[in-house]
Amino acid sequence: MEPNTSRKVALIAHCLLNQNAKVCEGARYPGVVSPVVEALRSRGYEILQLPCPELAFAGTRRWWAVYEQYDTPGYRTHCRRLAQAIAPRIEQHLRAGAEVVLIGLDGSPSTGVRFTSSKRDWGGRPNRPQDDWDLVEGRGVWIEELEAELARRGLPAVPATGWALDMGRYDETGSSRDLAEFLDRRERAMRIPGDGSSTPQGGAR
Amino acid sequence: MTGDVRGWRVALVPESLINPPPAAGGRRFDALGLLEASGYGVLQLPPAGDHRLLLAVIADQIAEYAHHGYAVVAVGVGDEPGQGLHWRRLAPLLRRRGVALPLRHIVRWDGDLEVQAQRLAAFLAGYDLPLEEQRRWRG
Numbered sequence: 001m002e003p004n005t006s007r008k009v010a011l012i013a014h015c016l017l018n019q020n021a022k023v024c025e026g027a028r029y030p031g032v033v034s035p036v037v038e039a040l041r042s043r044g045y046e047i048l049q050l051p052c053p054e055l056a057f058a059g060t061r062r063w064w065a066v067y068e069q070y071d072t073p074g075y076r077t078h079c080r081r082l083a084q085a086i087a088p089r090i091e092q093h094l095r096a097g098a099e100v101v102l103i104g105l106d107g108s109p110s111t112g113v114r115f116t117s118s119k120r121d122w123g124g125r126p127n128r129p130q131d132d133w134d135l136v137e138g139r140g141v142w143i144e145e146l147e148a149e150l151a152r153r154g155l156p157a158v159p160a161t162g163w164a165l166d167m168g169r170y171d172e173t174g175s176s177r178d179l180a181e182f183l184d185r186r187e188r189a190m191r192i193p194g195d196g197s198s199t200p201q202g203g204a205r
Numbered sequence: 206m207t208g209d210v211r212g213w214r215v216a217l218v219p220e221s222l223i224n225p226p227p228a229a230g231g232r233r234f235d236a237l238g239l240l241e242a243s244g245y246g247v248l249q250l251p252p253a254g255d256h257r258l259l260l261a262v263i264a265d266q267i268a269e270y271a272h273h274g275y276a277v278v279a280v281g282v283g284d285e286p287g288q289g290l291h292w293r294r295l296a297p298l299l300r301r302r303g304v305a306l307p308l309r310h311i312v313r314w315d316g317d318l319e320v321q322a323q324r325l326a327a328f329l330a331g332y333d334l335p336l337e338e339q340r341r342w343r344g
Contacts, residue, residue: 019211031240031244031245037241052266055269059269059273
């Protein structure tokens, strides 16, 4: 798939356009996370919003959870259905040679890219800020299933990063800097085909 | 909800308003900016075509909002098939989920973009659930 550098598409976590999808007490903006939109638009990216797996599975009134709580056969089946719903749109862009990137939500058990929340034995009543789960390198369940669906279709890995909304203390300035650096690395990689910086910027998992 | 600043309002928005083509003079109609300024979250609808499964997934999400105290509206585009909202397919999906069809506002590309923006902003600002419903769900 030869890059068609005239078109750039950012797959973005659902809640970056719609904070109403967040868990109870988790919305940091009324609706749109504008710094993300501004960073993408100023670099010429089109936006493709991903479905929110948790909203459609556990509803609007759910509490927060860790990776292990969502790592169930039922939730993975649900995520695969969502991945099959959105994958044709992604495939269309990739096969047309567009530059496609993925912006997930770091710290999320579902949409984490560089980091997800984890604690094997954590559960029960949420009690922020005393909750003591860990933030570990790796994808969330939804991103794992989405990437698996794209791989099943024979598509290349999509360079990815995460907006650090679910990493504990929220740092909008730091998140903006991280995203800008990621997008600027992509710009350089597009200008210099074969540049090492074109490798996916994802987590270890 | 402690520290939670969600806006409790969601808009269904066509692909062409999320990623608008440049208008004459290079200007773009900034629907996302207007939605952000009005405190709406966005559910992006796909462009024209067969998106059966994706629309079912979107209908599930709309139903979840509509049943739990969120105001849901739709912003269409006048000169697109189905106003860019996939209404013929989405409407029965919503009915089957017990959801009343969202109130619609239509943007027209052939109008003055400034006026269109003012009308959309007024529509967005003026809509919400009745106070009784807001109190029931939003605390």
